[in-house]
Amino acid sequence: MSDIRTGYIEAFQKQRAKSREAARRAAIARFGELGLPTRRAENWRFTNLRPLEQRLFPPAPAGTVPAATLPPLYRLGVPSHRFVLVNGRFAPALSDMGDLPLGVSLRPLAESAPALAPALDAPFLRESNPFLALNAAFFEDGFDLSMTDVVAGEQPSPPPELDRPIEILHLAAAANPVSLHTRNRLCIPPGRRCTIVETFAGSGPYWTNAVLEIAIGDGAALRHIVLQDEGKEAVHLGHRRIRLGAGARYDGFTLALGSQLSRQDTIVTIEGERAECLLNGAYLLRGSQEATIATLIDHAAPGSATREVFKGVVADRAHGVFQGKIVVRQAAQKTDAHQLNKNLLLGRQAVVDTKPELEIYADDVKCSHGAAIGDLDENALFYLRARGLTAAEARRMLIDAFAGEAIDLVADGAARSYLRRHLERWLAAREE
Amino acid sequence: MSSVEALDTIGPLGQGYKYGFVTAIDAETAPPGLDESTIRFISAKKREPDWLLDWRLQSFRAWQKMAQPEWAKLRIAPIDYQAATYYSAPKKKEGPKSLDEVDPELLKTYEKLGIPLGERAALAGVAVDAVFDSVSVATTFKAQLAELGIIFCSFGEAVQEHPELVRKYLGTVVPQGDNFFAALNSAVFSDGSFAYIPPGVRCPMELSTYFRINAAKTGQFERTLLIADKGAYVSYLEGCTAPQRDENQLHAAVVELVALEGAEIKYATVQNWYPGDAEGKGGIYNFVTKRGACRGAKAKISWTQVETGSAITWKYPSCILEGDDSVGEFYSVAITNNLQQADTGTKMIHIGKNTRSTIISKGISAGRGQNTYRGLVRVQPKAQGARNYTQCDSLLIGDRCGAHTVPYLEIRNPSARVEHEATTSKISEDQLFYCRQRGLSQEDALSLIVNGFCKEVLKELPMEFAVEAQKLLAVSLEGSVG
Structure with a gap:
């Protein structure tokens, strides 16, 4: 060192x-x-x-x-x-x-x-x-x-x-x-x-x-x-x-x-005052990749709205980290801030660490955060298999839907299809 | 006696702190300061075996190498560990054989606190191992419990009478060097409670201890050890009040719970130590390590806490879910008013397969209080099928307080399903208006809404505790809405 x-x-x-x-x-x-x-x-x-x-x-x-x-x-x-x-x-x-x-x-x-x-x-x-x-x-x-x-x-x-x-x-x-x-x-x-x-x-x-x-x-x-x-x-x-x-x-x-x-x-x-912050994203990791998303949204003025959604797909031996902090200062009354972090854990040795944090000093606020970690829904997989999809196709479809939901948050059409192309490429490479 | 008169003039559910009085009792007190000789003094006073003295000394040496943790969101005035007194015992002549022999001053104190002793205890159906400062003075229901093979006594007594059990389990859940405050406790612990429930026995009554800090400048270092053997069940209540004084008092307790295969332990706390005055002067430092281990399959440990007191609270009752299908629960209400600070939460460590945990935390901040939920959910690689659900809600009353949520989710098994939700909001004007319109006073309306907010936790408390807890919530928040 x-x-x-x-x-x-x-x-x-x-x-x-x-x-x-x-x-x-x-x-x-x-x-x-x-x-x-x-x-x-x-x-x-x-x-x-x-x-x-x-x-x-x-x-x-x-x-x-x-x-x-x-x-x-x-x-x-x-x-x-x-x-x-x-x-x-x-x-x-x-x-x-x-x-x-x-x-x-x-x-x-x-x-x-x-x-x-x-x-x-x-x-x-x-x-x-x-x-x-x-x-x-x-x-x-x-x-x-x-x-x-x-x-x-x-x-x-x-x-x-x-x-x-x-x-x-x-x-x-x-x-x-x-x-x-x-x-x-x-x-x-x-x-x-x-x-x-x-x-x-x-x-x-x-x-x-x-x-x-x-x-x-x-x-x-x-x-x-x-x-x-x-x-x-x-x-x-x-x-x-x-x-x-x-x-x-x-x-x-x-x-x-x-x-x-x-x-x-x-x-x-x-x-x-009354600013708007949308901070979204997705991370897709495989092999032994390591990725950290660290965010800090500091509300220092009143009346602002924040929406934060990060979704993670962590496969193989990869390690995904989300550390999101929302701070609402005393002056930032009427803040409306929501944060969400969802992770799909796909490998036996895959690891997710998440720390969604709220630090709030103003009372007239609406703030929330949520975090969820799990693997693919067995029922959804079964439903797709019952309709003739192979296990791999079914999994791919569910992962695509999970990550795609995040990409749908991109308002600009060209940028959205650009990201979608890269998501498709990632999914295709995973199957190889 | 002026303190007693003062008490009488205080109305019900005090304008101020109800239990703020000092009992005049001659304490046998160790000189202030902490070194190996202090520990030898404590150990000798309690006529402890050599292995326990060695264990204390080991802990002390570990503690000397440690630093007071700073990661919590707390502002703690520097503590002079050499200025505190580490042993204080009420004087006793022969040891009381019945209530008549107990120091009447002491009985009066208990009366004020409403602790049911003797027949009152029998009526209330509560066995009390009352801890006054550091040494147990009265234990009831022993015979009844003994019939079932249940051991429920002071920690000191357990060391004398059941050394094999103490030695087998002491420090196995919270190791000596676990953290700064636990190490300090392991070195200087004075007394506490001990319970052992034999295999297959369902403890017929709620076991209960009232803690009370008394002698000035005495840190309290309680040590509690509860063991539920295979298939046993026990519910344990802990309630605390402390007299009012100006100096900060350090309280660093350790509670260890062991639940073997199929056993269940419910541990409930109502903590109402002196929080300091409106300017933040005085109040207890409550730095507690509480942890339970589900050692066998299908074991269950449930923590419920209502934290309304103390100037500073640093407390994370935790569950180590080793056995397959074991269950951990944490239900908490924490209130900070005036200048109180609380950094509290839990740790759920999933090690066994299909282990489940639930965390419900309700934080209420008023005045200039700072309230932090800090929790860890960790799913180890072998914890196939682990489940956790966490919900942390914060309520803010007033614009000068703070509510913070710091959850850590560390997941190492893909079959785990872990969910965390947290919200922060204030009491809405609409709710208050609705209540006021129906004739409730501002304070009653607030109390009603707060009690509703905490309902999911309060319903986990045994009935008599739930009543006390509701009153406490109201008292703790007095004056927070203008």
């Missing part, structure tokens, strides 16, 4: 990053203090970080982006503004941003970083998450989507909804262990709406350590769909921070299928 810590510190000393030097030093020092989390830390008690403890993933060096192609599998299939990162860096050859509407900017973070510097570095270093510190020490690129207010006057005012969805692809290809630290930003100003479909995919022994900050202004709305389909040897740590203004709406969905070890942390802070 301590070798790993030193390994990253040494890798830091070798890197030749030119920007943000003081901030990077502070970040690596913070990582040095923290080290990797142990399972004694409550927030990490269920996550088995062995792949990161056993192996050093040095940061991918600059200027060595492998020539990659865009797999058709990961194309949304409708016109979009496409932004592609390969091994953590913007890949202009694969990107196709098209004509972005007036006042919309989608560009590599490496370009905007100098202007953003204090905002990028300040908040994370006080926290005790070593992966945020490593990210701050190493990140060089990512995507940066912002929509500026249109200059008043002769310009026509922009339509509230972005014309096309934005597709973000994080592709990776590694022959030797590398880590990909990206910092990504999404800023939706008041009154605007857009849809983002993010995909993580790749092959080889790599570690994605992606941080995404989302700010949704008053009355703005974001649909955010994430497909995590990283390679079999990959480690995926995704960290999202979402801030919601008054009357803002976040509608997020994560489908986690890939990587040997993955963890998705989502922290939503409801800062404005």
Whole structure:
């Protein structure tokens, strides 16, 4: 463990990053203090970080982006503004941003970083998450989507909804262990709406350590769909921070299928009144995959509504973890928050740990959570068998229905069928 | 005697704490502080065999290496373990042979508490092993129970008279080093209750103990051990009241239950220790380890608790379901008012096949109280067909309190079926309005609604306890609705 810590510190000393030097030093020092989390830390008690403890993933060096192609599998299939990162860096050859509407900017973070510097570095270093510190020490690129207010006057005012969805692809290809630290930003100003479909995919022994900050202004709305389909040897740590203004709406969905070890942390802070937060997802695991979904929805303003549904299918020897926390502060009266976690346990050695948590300091609220764990319903299986389906077909149909129910929560049609295609692929591969 | 007069002026179901008085009794007290000599003093006082002294010393050494747990959602003022007194016994000359010989001060105390002793006990059908501070003073119904082969006595007596049973089971459910407070208890436990129900015997009466903390600055370290042999049945009641005082008092009890094949143990608690005043001054620290093991097939352990007292409660009555088809149940009502804090729940560990557990928890927060349900349901890989159903409901009264739910579900067998539901809400204006409109006072309306909210738990209590519990709920919530 301590070798790993030193390994990253040494890798830091070798890197030749030119920007943000003081901030990077502070970040690596913070990582040095923290080290990797142990399972004694409550927030990490269920996550088995062995792949990161056993192996050093040095940061991918600059200027060595492998020539990659865009797999058709990961194309949304409708016109979009496409932004592609390969091994953590913007890949202009694969990107196709098209004509972005007036006042919309989608560009590599490496370009905007100098202007953003204090905002990028300040908040994370006080926290005790070593992966945020490593990210701050190493990140060089990512995507940066912002929509500026249109200059008043002769310009026509922009339509509230972005014309096309934005597709973000994080592709990776590694022959030797590398880590990909990206910092990504999404800023939706008041009154605007857009849809983002993010995909993580790749092959080889790599570690994605992606941080995404989302700010949704008053009355703005974001649909955010994430497909995590990283390679079999990959480690995926995704960290999202979402801030919601008054009357803002976040509608997020994560489908986690890939990587040997993955963890998705989502922290939503409801800062404005009457905001709406939909945080949904599904994880399908097999073999010896490990996945953790950790969410924290912090209600700091009154009158908001939260719906959270995560469904898990855990087969073979896989291990699925759900740690969901809903906090309602004293000021957040009239909050209406509901959380649900359901798991299908399909393997004799499959393991599910779930910790749905409520922390409530306001009295005029409606909050609930539910969790359920079980295997396929014997009666339903029997019903399907009696109608002539094979055992495998019957099982597949039930798993499909279970996970598909979650995917049905995705409002955007193109994104929904994109996720459905990947669910089908997962089910087909399971039968092989 | 002024305390007695003070009591008389307090109305029924007190404006304030009903049982807040101090009895003037000469206590034989160990000097404050804790080291090996304290433990030797306690052990010698109780004329314990060497193996038990060694067991205590082992526990003490384990405790010295441990740190007070901090994971609970509780704010605990630092406890000076060296400032407390670890042994306090009411003075006795010869040992009472009948009620006449019992210190009249003590009897008066019991009278105030409404504990049925002697004939009153017989009428109430309750056998009382009353614990006053640390040493049992009166035990009733012994003869009647002895006829059936049931042993029900103080822990100290059991050590003298049934050392083989104590030695066989002590520490097998809650090991010495289980946790900080259990280790402390194992080192310095003073007295408690012991019961053994022989195979196939159905205990004909509710066994009951009233705990009462008395001497100032005395931590209480009760040790209870209940064994239900094959096919036996016992229902055990535990009720607590404590006098009012300003200093925090530490109470770290350990309760161990063992249910062998086909046995059933019902364990009910009404906990009404002094919760501190409205500003959070004083009150008991209640850090208790309670655990039962279903050692044989078809064994059953059921915990019911009504927790209204104590400044801080840290308590997780648990069931280890080792035997196939064994059953664990946990029914709980926990109330926090003023500045009370409670972090309570249960653990259900499913080890045997087709084991079943039910958890019903009702938390009520008022004033500035903080109430946390913390529970674990763990299904081990071999627990084929395990089932659990958990329901945790929280009721908030007032906008300065907190209600928190922290369940852990750890499932290692695909045939398990585990369900957890939790809700948090407040008493609706409509409900209150409806009751008020029909002529109920605000307080009666609140009491009615709260009792309805807790009904699923209260119905698990034996009748006489259920009545007391309902009154307690009303008293505990007084003044919480303006």
